[in-house]
Amino acid sequence: MIEIKNLHKSYQMGKNSLHVLKGINFSVEEGELVAIMGSSGSGKSTLLNILGMLDELDEGSYTLDGVPIKNLNETKAAQYRNKFLGFIFQSFNLINYKTAAENVALPLYYQRVGRKERQEKALKYLEQVGLKEWATHLPSELSGGQKQRVAIARAMAAEPKVLLADEPTGALDSKTSYEVMDLIQKINDEGNTILLVTHEEDIAHMCKRIVHLKDGVIVEDKKVDQVRAEQYV
């Protein structure tokens, strides 16, 4: 599903060049649930941004579902993001003046799905995350866990190839974190490919594979026995 070869990325910081990713080789199969771990500054967010086409790579190659991702202009990148990827953010990033259902329906708007179908699909995915009754509520009326579940429903709504989650439990307490992880595991059970950045060990062990990043290189890449979040809920 994801194929990365010899990926390099550096940032210009004034006169100094900061080499963030120093040759990453990495691939993800369909249906995997991968945790990317590392301390801050290890390059894990940069990697996720490149995977999410929010940032461009300097060197190397990136293939997503057989499509080479290279030299994309903004329009093309937007198109690919919409088609291939679903994002889940640490700070949820819901649009505060739109209801839960409208937020979920938004990626479908950019897929040019008709209004009626959008609404139906939004309700369907909200039901899947257990928030059907909250469809008409604004984000400000929801708890943190509920917001993240709406965000997950939104990421799912576009039916992407890969879900990218950047510290999805970073802003939640542990109980809520496990609820969200439970949801993510269930989505993965249905065959969705999910990449998740975290620095929490227990969250990482709820995935099927852990990739450790340190100073811009992968230092460890192992398959783990998945801890089901269900038991903590």
Add this chain to the structure above:
Amino acid sequence: MFDLERWQEIFDTIRKNKLRTFLTGLSVASGIFILVILLGFGQGMQNGIANEFEEDAATSVWVWPGVTTKEYKGLNPGRRIQLRNENYEFSANLLGDRIENKSPRYFVRNVQVNYGKESLAYGIQGVSSQFQFIENEYISKGRFLNYSDEREKAKVAVIGNKIKRDIFKDTSEPVGQFIDISGIPFKIIGVYGDVGGEREEERIFIPISTAQQVFNGADHINNMAYTLPPADDFETAVAQSIQFTNELRAYLLQAHTVAPDDTSAIQIWNPMEEAKRFYTLMSGIKFFFWFVGICTIIAGVVGVSNIMLIVVKERTREIGIRKALGAKPWSIVGMVLHESIFVTAIAGFAGLIFSMGLLELVGPHIEVDYIMNPSVDFNVAVTTVFVLIFAGAVAGFFPAWRAARVHVIKALKDE
């Protein structure tokens, strides 16, 4: 533009950001409102001035002799000019085809006026039969002087309403009665009124020929008055009356051997020239109104672009989210502009309709001197609205474009 989905998205946004929409709209609507009202009153003042001068027998021309101030052809300055019948008749012949009404006037001075035993203190003026129209007098009883009174030097008099009230009270009938002027009985043939008020009704008119003969006037006249036929429009009227004045002045200067540049020897008062001055002033005022109006529009545009700037800034995070979800840069620009153009257009036309409605409703009821029926050229107003919409769009484009180019990651970090 005709994308229904886009419209729905924009209506959603507007519905949920009422205050923002309201403020943008208010700034645009008030800009247009102020401009239209200003332009309306500019036009109203112009109408008012034109009306003021047209109404008041504005085509009249008055000639008063004075004293020469310049030496000319061996004649000393300080010579008093005396108008004579021949001047009047000659001018009438010379300019006759351009005169509607004309009258010489002779003031009868130092005479005793009596009615019965009462002594009266009213001015007596010898005039022609057409003087009625020059002064806009209306007849409330009997008739005004006529041509045969003049020819026969009849001893008849027309008195003003005020005089009638003063000495005949309301009961008795003045027409047919006699007043004594210097011991000579004059028969009252009519009573006139003047829209100018009581001061204008304190005069006793007798035929000029009678006045000159009976009161030793010889062929002297004190002044001359003319009215010119009405012209099709104000501009022609002004041009026509200035031309008339110049020719009349030229003749009189030459007839009395006065230096051409001596302004005090023959004075000709022409309200049209005054009107012309008002008109020049008016175009100044109109220019000023336009200036203020355009400044208002500029303020409106600046207001709109400010709001757009804030709106885009406020929505940076939202734009980032939309981009992460797959919005293309142009769809972001389109969304922001579409909303701003829509709001500006609705607000602009609301301001336009409201202000024009106000002018329509209130305009005809305004009864102030020099302001009449303020109104505005619809095309001008509509053009202004479009200019404002266009300017608002241009002003909104750059922040929108910048916002659309902002890196998603940066936009998402924006608080």
